[in-house]
Amino acid sequence: MTRVGVVVFPGSNCEYDAQAALRELGADVDLVWHTATDLSAYDHLVLPGGFAHGDYLRPGAIARFSPVMSAIADFAAGGGPVLGICNGFQVLTEAGLLPGALQKNRGLTFISEPTTLVVASTRSVLTRRARVGQELVVPINHFSGAYTCDDDTLQRLLEGDQVVLRYRENPNGSRDDIAGVSNEGGNVVGLMPHPERAMSTLVGSADGRVLLEGFLGLEISAARG
C-alpha cells in the first residue's frame, strides 16, 4: 500500500482533512510531527494547509527552519513526490523547494470560496492524470495566496512547463493567474487551492480527486462520489 506522510507543524490545521482524503483513495497515511528527521518510511509527502508556527513573521518563514525540512529537501532531491497545499505551498516556496513566493491577496482580505482551475500542464505528479485545459472546481482558503515571482523566473516556469494550474477567474491577484507550480522535475508541486476539500459532491465538488489520484499515481476512478 502506498505510504504517505502528512507533515504536521504546530499550527497546521488541514492535516486531518488531507489524511482523510488520501485514506479514501486507499493510501496508508501517517501524521508526521515537524521534528521528524527520518522520512524513509514514506513514498509520498504532503505539507497540509494551516498556519505553521502561527504564520508569525510571514507564512512559512519559521516552518522552513523546522527539523523536518532538510529531510523533505533530501526526499525531493531523490525524486520523491512532495505536495504542498496552501500553507504547505507557502512553506515550500520559503524553503526554496519551489520558485516564487505568495503575498497577500489583492483585496487585503482572507478569501474562502470555490474557484475554477484550468489545468495548464500535466507534467507534474499532481496533474499527471488530468488533461490540459480541463476545468476543476476546487476551493481556495487563504489570506496570502497571490503568487508572485520575477520576470526571469516566470519565463523559466513557462519554458519548463512548470505552471501546473491557473485560475479561470483570478481571485487574489496571482501573477499570470497562477494557482500552482512544480519544480523542474515535476515531483514537487505546490498549489493554493485545497484538493482535499473537493472529494465529494456532498460538500460541493469531487474535482480534487483527479489531482490527488494523480499524486498517488493511481488510475482515475470511474466513480465520483
Place this chain on the structure above:
Amino acid sequence: MSEPLHQALGLTDGEYEDIRTVLGRDPNHLELACYGVMWSEHCSYKSSRIHLRRLPTTAPHVLVGPGENAGVIDAGDGIAVAIRIESHNHPSAIEPYQGAATGVGGILRDVFTMGARPLAVMDPLFFGPLDEARQRWLVEGVVAGISGYGNSVGVPTIGGELTFDPTYAGNPLVNVLCVGALPRERLILGRASGPGNLAVLLGSTTGRDGIGGVSVLASAGFAGGEAPVDEAKRPSVQVGDPYEEKRLIEACLALLDAGLVVGIQDLGGAGLICATSETAARGGVGMDVDVAAVPRREEGMADYEVMTSESQERMLAIVTPENWPAVAELCARWEVRASVVGRVTPAEPGPDGEPVGYLRVRDGIDGPVLAQMPAVSLAEDAPLYDRPRRRPADLDDRLADDPTDDEPLDDLAHDLLDMLYDPAWVYRQYDSQLFLNTVVGPGRDAALLRLAGPGLPTSSRGMALTTDSNPRWCALDPRAGTALTVIEGVANLACVGATPAAVVNCLNFGNPEHPEVMWQLSEAIDGMAEACRALGLPVIGGNVSLYNESGGRDIDPTPVIGLLGLVDHLVAPPPAWAWRDGDAVLLVGRRRGEEGRPFPLAGGLFAARRGRRGGQVPPVDYETAARTSAFVADLVAGVCAGGASALHGVHDLAAGGLGVALCEMAHAAGHGVRVDVLDPREVVAEMPARFVVATDDPQGLLAAARAAGVEAIEIGIVGGDRVVVGPVDLPLEEVVTRRRHSLADALGMPALH
C-alpha cells in the same frame, strides 16, 4: 478617588455587607477583588437567574444541561454534540478586532473543556446603519477579528446573522456560537476532586490584559458618543493569540484522550479565580492556589491582577500527582506551558460545623495565606435579584400605531431593492469548510454539516445549526417575539431537512436596573419557555448579556436563539435556493394571517425601513408552525437521504417576506419568476413558518401537503429575466447587481468579483 474600594470594583454597599457576613470579618483588598469579578452580573447572572429557572431544560437525549461550560446532547451513533453561545458585545464595541477574536477563542475553550473537538462556529452580528463611519469601522474590525482568529485556530465559521438597525448604533452585538463533538463515553465535566490532586495551569502566561473585563466592561453600560470614559475601558479588552489556542486545543484533547486529567476548566471571564473557585465548588472541595507560581507576562503584577486577569488561551487541569510527569511531557510536545499552581484540599468544618471547601490564595504553596474564601460563596452564592419590572409606558401607543393599516404601498420595488444584501462579503472571509463536513455553509437558511470529525465514530448522520433573532418583533412584544424567533429557527432547520433537538440562547438586553428592561427580559424568557415546551425542545445552555446601553438608551431586546438539529441520513445535499425554468412556485404554510390584518407589516423589515416601529406582531400558532415545518423537513430529509425528488428549491420566508425570499432565490438560480399576490402587502408581510418551494410536480406536492394537513398553494412560475411579485416588476439583472453589491458599497469596499 473618594469612592470606596468595593464600589470601584463594581460591588454595591449591600453586596459588601453580604461578603462580610460570609467571611465573618472585613474582606481584604484581594478578597474584595475576587468577589468583585465573581459577583459581577456577567459571571453571576444575579439579575436573570431567578427568571432563567422557568426554562425547560430536560429531555431524554440531553446529557448535560445549562450551568456547565457547554450543553451536550446524545446525537446518536455513539456521538455526543456540545454547544454553547456567548456574547462579546462590549469588548467588540471598544476594540472590534480583539473583542471579536477573543470571543471566538473563549467559546472554543468552553467546548473543548467538555472533551469535545470544536467543529464549527457561528456569529450573529448586530450593528447600526452603515452610513456612519464608526459602524463601518466596527463591521470591518469584527469580521477581520473572527476571520483572523477562527481561520487560524482551525475551526470553520459556518454561518451567523448580520443585522443593521439604529438600535445598535451605540452598542453593537457580537455573539458567537460553537458546536463540537466527542465520542459519547469521553464526556468530561469541569470538576475538581481528590484532595492532594494538583491544579495545573496550561497555556499562555498571565498579564494585565483584560483585568475587570467581566465587571468594568461587561457589567456596565456605555456613556455613548465619543466619551473618553468608554475609550478608557480599552485595557479591559483581552488580546487573543490563535496559535497558542490551537496548540492548547490539541494538547487538551490529547490529555483527555490519554485519560491524564481528572477535570478541566477554561479560564475566561474573571480568570484564575473563576476557574479555581468553580471547579472546587462543583467538586465540593477546596483549593490552595499559589499565586507566586503563576507564570507572568510582565513584572510587578499585584496578586489581585494575577487572580482576576482575563489573559486568553489558558486552561486549568486537575491532575493526580502520579500523572503530572506524563502531563508535563505531553504539553511539552505541543509546546504548551504547564505549571502546577495549586492543589485540591479537603472540605473543612466551617463556622457551623458544615463542610466548607475553602479557596485559599497563598504566596508559595505552603506560604502565607493572602485570601481565604469559601469556594461556593464565590461561584454560587452571589446575591440573586428580583429587580423591579415595568411594562413600558409608551407600549400601548406603539402597539396602536400599526403600519398594516395605513402605510402607503407605492413604489414597493424601491423598498424591495433596498432590503437586498448578500452577506457573502462577510462570510467569504471565513474558512467555512475545514474538516470536510460543510454540506450547506454560510448565507443560507441554516448550516448543515456531516456529523463527523477527527476521532469520532463513523456516522452518516448530519447536524444542522441556525441562529435567529427578531429585535423588531421583540421590541413590540418580547414574549411573542421570542416565541416567534424559536419558530423561525425550527423553520430554518426544516430547509436543510433537520429535526430540532436542542436550543441555546444569548439574551442581549439593556440595563437591568431599568424596570422596562427587566420586564422585557422576563417576558422574553417566558416566550422562549412557552415555545420550547410547545415544540418539545430542551434549552441546554445560554448566556445573558445585560447593560447593552449607550448614553442611557437601551438596545431593543435581542434574544438570539441558537438551534441544533439532526438529519438521520445525509448522503446528498438538500435543495438549494435554486429553481429551474418552468418550475411551479408554491407557498407552503399559512398564506393569510388573522382576519382584519391578513398580511401584517408590524415589526417587519419593510416597516422599519419606512420608520414605522409600531403595531401588533403576528399571532403565535405553535401547532400550525410545527406541522408546516415538519412537513418541509420531511420532504428535504428525503432528498438528503438520496431519494429522488421533485423538490428543486426551498427557502424559508423571513425578514422582508415573500419579496425578499423570491429575489434571493432568483439571484441564486439565475432565473426570473412571476408570482401573483392577493394584496400588495403580501410582497413584504412577515409571518412565521412559511416557505417558498420550487418544483416540477406541483400537484404531487400539493396533494402531499393536503394529506399532512398543511396549507400550500401554487403562486407562480419560474422563468424569464424579470422578477415579478404582484405589483413589483424588476429586471433580474438589477436584483442580482443590487444584492451582490449593496453590502460592499455601503462599506466602501471593492465589490466581489
